[in-house]
Amino acid sequence: MRLSVNIDHVATLRNARGGQFPDPVEAAHTVMRAGADGITMHLREDRRHIRDRDLDRVAAEVPARLNFEMAATEEMVGIALRLRPPACCLVPEKRQELTTEGGLDVLGAGPYLGEAVRRLAGAGIEVSIFIEPDARQIEAAARLGAQAIELHTGTFADAAPADRPPILARLRAGAVTAASLGLQVHAGHGLAYETVGAIAAMPQVSEVSIGHFLISQSVFEGLPAVVRRFKALIAAERG
Ligand SMILES: CC(=O)[C@@H](O)[C@H](O)COP(=O)(O)O
Numbered sequence: 622m623r624l625s626v627n628i629d630h631v632a633t634l635r636n637a638r639g640g641q642f643p644d645p646v647e648a649a650h651t652v653m654r655a656g657a658d659g660i661t662m663h664l665r666e667d668r669r670h671i672r673d674r675d676l677d678r679v680a681a682e683v684p685a686r687l688n689f690e691m692a693a694t695e696e697m698v699g700i701a702l703r704l705r706p707p708a709c710c711l712v713p714e715k716r717q718e719l720t721t722e723g724g725l726d727v728l729g730a731g732p733y734l735g736e737a738v739r740r741l742a743g744a745g746i747e748v749s750i751f752i753e754p755d756a757r758q759i760e761a762a763a764r765l766g767a768q769a770i771e772l773h774t775g776t777f778a779d780a781a782p783a784d785r786p787p788i789l790a791r792l793r794a795g796a797v798t799a800a801s802l803g804l805q806v807h808a809g810h811g812l813a814y815e816t817v818g819a820i821a822a823m824p825q826v827s828e829v830s831i832g833h834f835l836i837s838q839s840v841f842e843g844l845p846a847v848v849r850r851f852k853a854l855i856a857a858e859r860g
């Protein structure tokens with residue numbers, strides 16, 4: 622199972638002072654050297670953390686599977702078609718939110734979503750859709766031609782431990798549904814040391830993307846140590 626490290630919040634810290642450090646590109650190199658399997662970057666419409674030049678530099682300079690998280694807008698599709706990363710993940714986006722608040726409503730989306738999937742996939746990019754573990758949404762993602770879904774784990778990760786079992790059961794059922802439809806299954810949002818094991822234990826899940834906790838914890842332990850610890854927690858479930 623791949624660990625894709627989301628480096629958005631290295632840029633959050635850099636932007637806090639408007640300077641050059643910490644440099645997201647250096648962070649990408651560092652996590653890859655420590656054993657990460659890929660890099661995730663979310664270029665938001667408001668550029669609150671990752672900026673266009675960060676994305677361009679990581680795509681050009683870092684030998685990593687780049688997962689470009691993006692809203693399905695004309696601007697972002699244009700950037701993806703120019704950069705042609707190996708993978709794109711289509712996510713919902715609201716300017717006012719602190720972070721992504723839930724999965725994309727594939728059923729309720731207009732024709733623009735299917736069009737974005739078609740254009741990205743047509744350029745050879747693996748397209749996934751960030752989604753809730755809802756069978757009807759997952760089936761709709763498969764009908765649109767996505768190759769993968771990313772299950773939104775935020776509700777699970779943010780819940781009190783006693784409240785997690787039914788949420789985990791829904792994620793498991795979603796993973797089974799997606800795999801039965803031939804979709805690759807990814808998972809992410811809000812994962813931490815305490816919660817990654819339950820997700821890694823799902824045999825259908827081939828990738829997790831982890832950012833906020835991983836970058837925050839590196840203040841105390843250092844980036845390479847945190848990446849190695851996540852890899853060990855995943856390996857403990859997957860061998
Ligand atoms: C789609 C997803 O799960 C998130 O990783 C999202 O990219 C987070 O965005 P922020 O990094 O802006 O919180």
Ligand SMILES: NCC(=O)COP(=O)(O)O
Nearest residue numbers: 627809810811830832833
């Ligand atoms: N797709 C999820 C992701 O990239 C990281 O989310 P988070 O760990 O920053 O919440």
